[in-house]
Amino acid sequence: MNLSKKRILLVDDDEDLLRLLSMRLTGNGYEVSLAQSGEEALGLLPVIRPQLVITDLRMEGMDGMGLFDAIRKAHSSLPVIILTAHGSIPDAVAATKRGVFTFLTKPLNSRELLREVDKALSLSPGGVGGELGQEWRREIITQSPLMEDLLSKAHLAAASGSSVLILGESGTGKELLARAIHQASARASKPFVAVNCGAIPDSLLESELFGHTKGAFTGADRNYSGLFRSADGGTLFLDEIGDMPLSLQVKLLRVLQEKQVRSIGSAIATNINVRIISATHRVLEDEIQEGNFREDLYYRLNVVSLELPTLAERREDIPLLANHFLQKFTSETGKTVGSFSSEALDVLISASWPGNIRQLGNVVEQAVALSTSHVISSDLINNAIRETPEDIPSFADARRQFEQEYLVQLLKITNGNVSHAARLAKRNRTEFYKLLSRHHIVPTLFK
Template identity: 45%
Template structure:
């Protein structure tokens, strides 16, 4: 097996010696250079698996070396050594294409983590490949989706925080998953959290964990999301919904790469990559004062924009085929296909809800279509009452008229599901559990009944 190699660039002999000893003990052969000119020469000769460079060099700076490597040896990940507390410099190096950064004085455990992550990029499966989507998440052949896949693949090789912007339902979490799966953290956890779904009073505990007995209800130790994502990726969806008080604590955790659980006096180091997203206009929220500017700059080192579905209409048939296949497998039904008229109808639709809306439209059409063919009228686009395959009064109880609605607050989804369940049960009992006859009695297709039985867990 070929020995891993690294280039160390620093004008201080003591730092070079420390880094060389550390890498040698890790089984890595190290070359050293005191300046930019020597570094470029050694890079051209040896093509190392990793480069560590100081920011301040006699004949230039580390940013220049990062840019040179991006142009001449792009397969070599480069990490920059920055002065303590110089976060602006670190962010600048990440934007220039650095894999990661480490601050002086160099903490050897942190350095070893960085080196191990960087060396994973030399593994064959993480080398730049042809224009594809190895995890099979970002489907489509439009120029917009090809560009997005290419950008995501490049960003997967970095540890830079990425802010993913795009409309609701456009697939921002899928982009985050692709970045995770194509990077050196692919073997680690991918933890996704919707920041808007956590009650403000529980946020600190959810993110950072807590110690047993730290507050009423804390009956066990809890690691929290940051520690659960250790060694992997933490995806903060709808990050704009974080309250200001939590934004301060989040910023500190990201900068210090450590968290302090509620009720604990010690900070715990974490090794995670932060990806974030929102459908809101984050720069506008910064101007309004509802989102901290320092946190915005920290999570928005690199921005990746996800195109809306209406801008890539040629991808709709491929997406639709994939979605319909998944629905058929999930509900153990025969697959359905779009007629040319249905495909044309979808291509001409605006999709304000993007891919998520396409999924909902197809799932509904799947239950209503006949003969495994989804025609244009099965899609029910362009207004009118959205069909849910709703039952007539006689399907559930022929003696009743309008469905009674309980007084006070109700769980609408649960209430409607209970009505649907009762109607199906009565239809099955009336037909002695003949599903074909029950479907006819309910006024829906046999496919729709099978779908609902599976969905409601009534099989």
């Protein structure tokens, strides 16, 4: 298969028309595969990985619209052109409303066909299982149809310039996807700046994002421009946006609306040109209902939503990822471990992976470190999986759990006396009450 050519799947039960269309498209530099039924086409999709499907409407068995509906379920961003000798305006309108790229009537005008093919292919960066070598997505290792469909959507989102919200469990690769979107965008030559909103104390996050002037607060011994200005012209990735405090959400919303940022301690606002990509493992709709996240900010950030599958949902990628990590860690350590045994691969493929790709990387790293032979055994993998926590918490979750346990311990010691507990924690009473409220702790229960 020539991955440098655009790949088209032609579907028609008329052999003569298939041959004629194939000659026209091949003559214009496309790589063409043929199917004589909708069922055959579905079987070919994961094999030939087309970037466009052109299908007749009327066929025996599965017709063109049936094929389109089946394609849409598995590969929602793969464009489909439907051809028919029985075309009508109502058919065309109904088809395009359902997502068909376009609807052409036979006999076909060659120029019109080629024009529509060119338009459709401009929207299909990778097709089903697209090229792994594309520069914008070179760090994302996959052969999963789920991931390929997501990457096609990500490429379209990158070109749009809209704000993107990336959803997914911890360890699924949200920052990697954000970087790929940046690389596929018109901002690729400008900075990509990432910040984990859950890893920075609330009191410092505002300064980190917006900057501060010298003397604006204790410890501000110099001017600091902030991450928004650092990302000017490029992309700012706000990881774990669901952990941002409400007070800062208001200020972030104002910055996004006004496209201006003002440092702490300054009266002067600076114009900024920054694209926002945010990510969270939380269900923000639930956070809104609980009063922890602003609905207006949610809609500002969630113009395009992309959800990363768990590692368990893309098991076909586990051998690829495991070998990637094997090469990485052997290169770093200088060890001569060359491969996994077939039994070790079976264990990797069948494991539950609650910590997703991050956990897989940890397991492979430990197996490489402890291996005494050229081949990693299943025993090493089993031991590494057992010794890896079943659920690896994010930094934000670990900090939240510590804070909650710490506050409960203080209130137990002081029998629910908030003033006394605040003094022990070296926090003022108002701030301490806010902490209790954030963790839904009622001090009177400890009296």
